[in-house]
Amino acid sequence: PLVPTGELVTEAAAAGRAVAAFNVITLEHAEAVAAAAEEAGLPAVLQISQNAVAYHGHRLGPIAAATGAVARCSTAPLALHLDHADSWELVEAAPAEGFGSVMYDASRLNAEENLRRTAEAVRFGHAHGLWVEAELGRIGGKPGEPPLDAHAPGVRTDPAEAAAYVKETGVDALAVAVGSSHAMTERTAALDHTLIAALRSAVPVPLVLHGSSGVPDEELAHAVRSGMTKINIGTALNQAFTSALTTHLTDHPDPRPYLSLARAAVRGRAHHFLTVLSGV
Ligand code: G3H
Ligand code: ZN
Secondary structure, X not given: OEOOHHHHHHHHHHHOOOEEEEEOOOHHHHHHHHHHHHHHOOOEEEEEEHHHHHHOOOOHHHHHHHHHHHHHHOOOXXXXXXXXXXXXXXXXXXXXXXXXXXXXXXXXXXXXXXXXXXXXHHHHHHHOOXXXXXXXXXXXOOOOOOHHHOOOOOOOOOHHHHHHHHHHHOOOEEEEOOOOOOOOOOOOOOOOHHHHHHHHHHOOOOEEEOOHHHOOHHHHHHHHHHOEEEEEEOHHHHHXXXXXXXXXXXOOOOHHHHHHHHHHXXXXXXXXXXXXXXXX
């Protein structure tokens, strides 16, 4: 069933567990994650980024409706989250499209503007039943950033600043920069577990790890034990998707056989992450 994101994350935080949040680009991604969650007997978050919406012709409706329908049909508890949105229009559209939560991403702005706009997003979100995540610090490797910046360690989140930011904005969860970076194709990121523990004690809301594809399994498990609750995974599923296709494309004009392979590969990879995170 489709469940509220806040419910999944709050329950996980209270139990010292983590929730895996997987990025959905196509219907096959959503189907694969739902199948993996059912197989693992675990909940998961299906998240659609602003960037994925751009891929679908800047239309939120079709991919959100399809992903929401996959969640409703599933026997696993699945939440629908709008990821990395800085478009106010998208945030405003989210409640009617079935989202239980949004990540309002003002991390490119200076601290003062980030705080002001995020507080506004929280006011809107809470008035419309949305759980709101935001980012403080800069997690590198986002689309559109200069390549040189891509996997730089970024500006780490300061615990005292994070505590004040959460208090002033009213956000329900905080994405923090602790050594991970987006779009890594090798799992070589080293996390700052001392910083995670310091953030955990300073910040009263669940913490979110972005760029988790680049983090090795043992580091992910350690991060959960240190206090991270929502673990965002995108690139690793796309690697599974694409490598399942590359050997199969020549002489196979019908997309269904190869999309089935891609979907099965994503299902396997999502199942792997779910079991790593549940074994902590
Ligand atoms: O918000 C999405 C995640 O941070 C995914 O990052 O593609 O590097 O796993 P990733
Ligand atoms: Zn992210």
